[in-house]
Amino acid sequence: MLSFRILLALMIFVAPPLLAEDEDEKEKETEEAAPVISYYQVKPSLVANLASGGKYIRCDVQLMTNDELFLDELNLHGPAIRHSLLLLLSEQDGKSIKSPSGKEALRKKALSTLGKLMQELSGKNELKALFFTTFLVQ
Structure with a gap:
């Protein structure tokens, strides 16, 4: 049961910042890929x-x-x-x-x-x- 709580805490506190970093990287790639007019x-x-x-x-x-x-x-x-x-x-x-x-x-x-x-x-x-x-x- 203790391991389940630890796993749940990791998912709640660690996963969102990692997902946010992925979104930031995608935005940067999109900005870099935009054509220069x-x-x-x-x-x-x-x-x-x-x-x-x-x-x-x-x-x-x-x-x-x-x-x-x-x-x-x-x-x-x-x-x-x-x-x-x-x-x-x-x-x-x-x-x-x-x-x-x-x-x-x-x-x-x-x-x-x-x-x-x-x-x-x-x-x-x-x-x-x-x-x-x-x-x-x-």
Whole structure:
């Protein structure tokens, strides 16, 4: 009976701290495994004449990646990125990109275009998202 009480006391007082340590370790592993998000800003602002004539677009673009080393590739190929975006913007019609759905379609097309470009130039595409941080059609 005495051994049962000792065993019960050990379970009550020793087991909870051990379980808490396991939970802390799991939280630390989860924090360490979380991807690091980095952004590359295309500078300066992009300005292009629209295909519809008489109008232009001015926008700022940020590219998101989970690979910090890929930022070096983006910096290296910055002129090619800028060129591709300017060509894509100059193909757009002013009416279609004024609507939210038109902007979203342009965002997806730009991300796809830059993904293919980076695959061609660096052998990998680590782009996860593209964001317009300013967008003006006039």
